[in-house]
Amino acid sequence: MSIAEVEQExxxxxxxFADDWEQKYEHLIELGKSLxxxxxxxxxxxxxxxxxxxxxxxxxxxxxxxxIYTADSDAIITKGxxxxxxxxxxxQKPDDILNANLGFIDAIDLKEHLSPTRANGLVSMIKQMxxxxxxxxGKI
Amino acid sequence: xxxxxxxxxFNVEKVxxxxxxxxxxxxxxxxxxxxxxxxxxxxxxxxxxxxxYYYEENSNIHRGVHTLSQKATTHYENAxxxxxxxxxxxxxxxxxxxxGTTESINLVAHCFGKLCxxxxxxxxxxxxxxxxxILPWQLLCEEKGAVLKVIPLTDNGELNLAEYKKLLSAKTxxxxxxxxxxxxxxxxxxxxxxxxxxxxxxxxxxxxAQAIPHMAVDVQDIDCDFYCFSGHKxxxxxxxxxxxxxxxxxxxFGPYQSGGGTIKTVSFTKTVYADxxxxxxxxxxxxxxxxxxxxxxxxxxxxxxxxxxxxxxxLMQYTTEKLKQLPNVKIYGDVxxxxxxxxxxxxxxHPFDVGTILDKQGVAVRTGHHCAQPLMQHYNIPGTIRVSxxxxxxxxxxxxFISALEKAIKMLA
Numbered sequence: 223m224s225i226a227e228v229e230q231e232x233x234x235x236x237x238x239f240a241d242d243w244e245q246k247y248e249h250l251i252e253l254g255k256s257l258x259x260x261x262x263x264x265x266x267x268x269x270x271x272x273x274x275x276x277x278x279x280x281x282x283x284x285x286x287x288x289x290i291y292t293a294d295s296d297a298i299i300t301k302g303x304x305x306x307x308x309x310x311x312x313x314q315k316p317d318d319i320l321n322a323n324l325g326f327i328d329a330i331d332l333k334e335h336l337s338p339t340r341a342n343g344l345v346s347m348i349k350q351m352x353x354x355x356x357x358x359x360g361k362i
Numbered sequence: 363x364x365x366x367x368x369x370x371x372f373n374v375e376k377v378x379x380x381x382x383x384x385x386x387x388x389x390x391x392x393x394x395x396x397x398x399x400x401x402x403x404x405x406x407x408x409x410x411x412x413x414x415y416y417y418e419e420n421s422n423i424h425r426g427v428h429t430l431s432q433k434a435t436t437h438y439e440n441a442x443x444x445x446x447x448x449x450x451x452x453x454x455x456x457x458x459x460x461x462g463t464t465e466s467i468n469l470v471a472h473c474f475g476k477l478c479x480x481x482x483x484x485x486x487x488x489x490x491x492x493x494x495x496i497l498p499w500q501l502l503c504e505e506k507g508a509v510l511k512v513i514p515l516t517d518n519g520e521l522n523l524a525e526y527k528k529l530l531s532a533k534t535x536x537x538x539x540x541x542x543x544x545x546x547x548x549x550x551x552x553x554x555x556x557x558x559x560x561x562x563x564x565x566x567x568x569x570x571a572q573a574i575p576h577m578a579v580d581v582q583d584i585d586c587d588f589y590c591f592s593g594h595k596x597x598x599x600x601x602x603x604x605x606x607x608x609x610x611x612x613x614x615f616g617p618y619q620s621g622g623g624t625i626k627t628v629s630f631t632k633t634v635y636a637d638x639x640x641x642x643x644x645x646x647x648x649x650x651x652x653x654x655x656x657x658x659x660x661x662x663x664x665x666x667x668x669x670x671x672x673x674x675x676x677l678m679q680y681t682t683e684k685l686k687q688l689p690n691v692k693i694y695g696d697v698x699x700x701x702x703x704x705x706x707x708x709x710x711x712h713p714f715d716v717g718t719i720l721d722k723q724g725v726a727v728r729t730g731h732h733c734a735q736p737l738m739q740h741y742n743i744p745g746t747i748r749v750s751x752x753x754x755x756x757x758x759x760x761x762x763f764i765s766a767l768e769k770a771i772k773m774l775a
Binding site for chain 2: 243244247248251275276277296297298299300
């Protein structure tokens with residue numbers, strides 16, 4: 223699936239909870255719990271993206287011309303957001319990742335988590351995902 | 363439900379009506395504002411005082427001979443006198459207006475550092491300080507080759523005063539500690555801290571940011587050299603703060619920043635700086651802030667700080683009891699002497715997650731390290747959830763908060 227297709231899938235999935243924050247956050251927490259664990263050897267300071275409050279660890283590699291991301295966070299809601307980002311951007315070509323505008327975050331009304339004041343490291347995470355894609359692109 | 367608050371001579375509903383923001387809906391729910399430790403909301407009386415200044419009196423101070431300038435100058439200097447009275451300082455010249463507690467501390471670090479700190483000297487802070495009362499001293503120590511010493515905490519989150527006294531030596535030049543911990547709410551025994559320092563002729567700076575909204579402060583009785591606070595935490599606007607400095611320091615200190623308003627005469631060969639607080643207030647000061655601060659002090663004194671303290675203490679006891687009934691909740695700094703702040707964590711839940719779910723239910727709390735990372739390191743935690751009260755909060759809001767917290771605990775289990 224393309225990035226746009228995955229984004230659309232997520233938007234439809236979240237439409238079910240449009241007016242129910244509780245269900246939406248329960249879903250986000252479930253997504254967080256289902257996030258495939260990052261290899262512990264990558265949970266080091268080299269891989270950390272520091273938010274003011276919660277931390278994110280991100281590892282990126284390139285396999286057959288596509289970027290594979292794995293990540294983790296110490297906060298479960300952040301982890302749910304991380305799971306969404308990975309679902310959208312992982313296993314995609316570097317150029318597609320670099321051009322992704324990630325409008326789904328706005329569409330599912332979780333944009334507040336991308337405000338720099340949310341202090342959860344997500345803004346920096348997206349930036350890091352794109353930077354990694356750019357760096358790994360050179361290795362193709 | 364029996365409301366035990368009825369016996370206090372304090373009408374919370376009447377007070378709430380003075381704060382327009384309390385009617386705002388957050389996430390479609392009535393706002394429960396428990397982040398007063400970060401900043402307090404402003405009553406109409408303060409907002410109106412600022413508006414009146416701009417509608418009717420705006421002018422630059424200390425300069426013009428025209429009527430408006432004199433009026434603005436009078437209001438600004440009256441505000442200084444109001445602060446002097448509030449702190450019971452001996453003289454209005456001991457009150458320096460700053461941008462806030464942080465600038466007040468930086469001002470002392472700069473001026474005291476220049477005057478009194480040499481290589482090998484020691485400055486004492488504590489493990490519970492806000493970064494604002496650590497970093498200026500750390501920078502000063504790095505610059506001067508001085509040494510920062512740290513008062514440790516006891517297990518229950520109070521300053522270890524026995525260890526503190528051992529830290530004081532002939533090399534110690536200044537003790538800089540907080541009056542009330544911004545994270546734990548613990549009220550420090552500042553009179554004992556000052557007395558021990560005075561015995562060795564050591565200057566003491568108190569960070570009063572979290573104390574000033576909750577209790578009466580008498581700087582002459584405390585006998586500290588410096589007392590710092592921010593206006594915005596005591597229902598006044600942001601961008602105005604106070605440094606109380608004993609007269610001898612006001613006299614001895616050189617200017618902090620220099621510029622307009624700080625001088626008597628200027629020439630390219632010799633400049634003579636003003637006496638008193640004007641020496642430290644370079645540039646056009648925050649006149650509206652000072653006026654707003656005076657209005658806020660007037661407002662809180664009309665209610666009475668003793669009444670405020672008693673009421674907020676009831677809110678705190680009530681919350682603490684409710685929190686203790688919840689499984690898996692750990693309170694940090696659970697001691698008798700506290701001021702309107704409770705920090706806690708829920709087992710196995712990140713404070714960020716708890717704070718996010720409380721926010722969804724209209725409850726505003728602070729989560730994170732509270733600009734006190736060394737304190738977090740002491741407890742080995744990433745942060746806490748902090749509820750902090752103002753006198754407009756109610757037991758009913760606490761009930762809403764507790765049920766919102768129960769929901770968060772359930773969702774995050």
